[in-house]
Amino acid sequence: MLSGIVAIVGRPNVGKSSLLNALVGRKISIVAPKPQTTRHRIQGVLHRPQGQVVFVDTPGLHRKAPRALNRYMNDAVSGALSDVDLALFVVEAGRWTDEDEAVLEKLKQGRAPVGLVVNKVDKLDNKAGLLPELEKLSAMHSYAFIVPLSAKSGDNLDALVRELFSRMPEGPPLYPEGQIAGHDLRFTVSELVREKLMRALAQELPYALTVETETLDHSGTIIRTSAVIWVERDNQKKIVIGEDGAMLKRIGSAARRELEYMTGAKVVLKLWVKVKENWTDDPQALKRFGYLDN
Ligand SMILES: Nc1nc2c(ncn2[C@@H]2O[C@H](COP(=O)(O)OP(=O)(O)OP(=O)(O)O)[C@@H](O)[C@H]2O)c(=O)[nH]1
Ligand SMILES: [Mg+2]
Incomplete structure (x- = not known):
């Protein structure tokens, strides 16, 4: 059996929780149009015949952290990154910001391989711009893979699932069959x-x-x-x-x-x-x- 842990990280509002929900096929993590919706690490499990992937959704990493709650949220991201088999770095198609840069810097310091997800491709007016954008993004780090997709429409989600399973180690299942959420x-x-x-x-x-x-x-x-x-x-x-x-x-x-x-x-x-x-x-x-x- 393949079995591994994948942390989902990125700046606020890029669609991390939407991606987790789309991957496991059920609403596990809450979603809202405002940044800083997720405040905790949220686990969701994808069960497949070849094994399972445990995803850890995280709060959007933000640079201005004026309050103890913000610091808790940012620390939750660091905690999620220790001892994972892979980090999924989620960005928004057509939009790269200083906060994305800060997330990438953090990921470069970690030991886990990083897969890049370019989300919200359904929002792009100019689809022809996607290829050059992917080339630019791929030059920034040696990513394990790059997958453009839409968490909203589900477009290209299967390509991500294939990439993930091809990188999961062998091991016993971490969750019992049928359990999809890590919380009560x-x-x-x-x-x-x-x-x-x-x-x-x-x-x-x-x-x-x-x-x-x-x-x-x-x-x-x-x-x-x-x-x-x-x-x-x-x-x-x-x-x-x-x-x-x-x-x-x-x-x-x-x-x-x-x-x-x-x-x-x-x-x-x-x-x-x-x-x-x-x-x-x-x-x-x-x-x-x-x-x-x-
Ligand atoms: N058009 C489009 N909208 C999306 C997509 N994925 C997420 N969204 C929207 O983007 C907004 C933020 O989504 P979330 O999943 O809450 O984003 P998040 O990265 O978890 O945000 P935080 O928890 O605040 O860091 C919501 O309004 C989603 O409906 C997508 O693929 N396409
Ligand atoms: Mg979220």
Whole structure:
């Protein structure tokens, strides 16, 4: 059996989590149009007859890291890169930035071979520009392979899977057959709620909040769960609740619907909003909310 670990890294918003979900064929990691959506290492497993690949999705590596939460996120990337069989460096077609450069520098210092994924090719107006771009990118590092693809449409994903399996070592499976996600339902609940918040709220607010699953009872075909949305200030709490509770209701029903779709169970979800001042820069609070040492 082939079996290995692949870290998915890149700057924020290039489509790392979308790629993980597309590779394993299920939503494992939350996705939003805003940068810094992923905050933890998220594992997802691709099972094939020839073996398995364990992917580790990571937070987008960012250079401005003013708060303890940002430092936690960047450290999570470094942690994911130690002891992997391959690093997948994800960039966006037609767009190379200083932050991509910084990610590449980090990868060059590591020991793992690096495969380059040029994502979002479906967005390119000028397809003829892709070939010269790939040539330019290939000159920057001696990559194990370069695969242009679209995580959104699935275009050329099979080429990436072939490249990956051809580089996985032999070994026993790391996950039991059928298990696709590395995390539990508790984590799924808080992440789904956070995703809905990231998508619904304006620019700054998503970065000031975190979600903590408080209770979870999965018996038979019913899941009863409650979660707290923690914000940093009273005025943020008002926005998350919305007029007559409209925003909170909208977030709750979107998260509930998706959880029902994912699990096939009936879901009863209760949400609360609470204030914990400055939690994003408070190591004690971070620990409590699950941002543990990497
Ligand atoms: N058009 C297009 N959009 C994509 C593709 N892949 C991802 N996106 C979009 O890009 C945005 C960011 O996607 P994510 O998967 O959350 O990106 P990420 O790299 O995980 O972002 P962070 O977790 O914030 O670092 C979302 O709006 C996705 O729908 C793609 O192949 N084509
Ligand atoms: Mg992500």
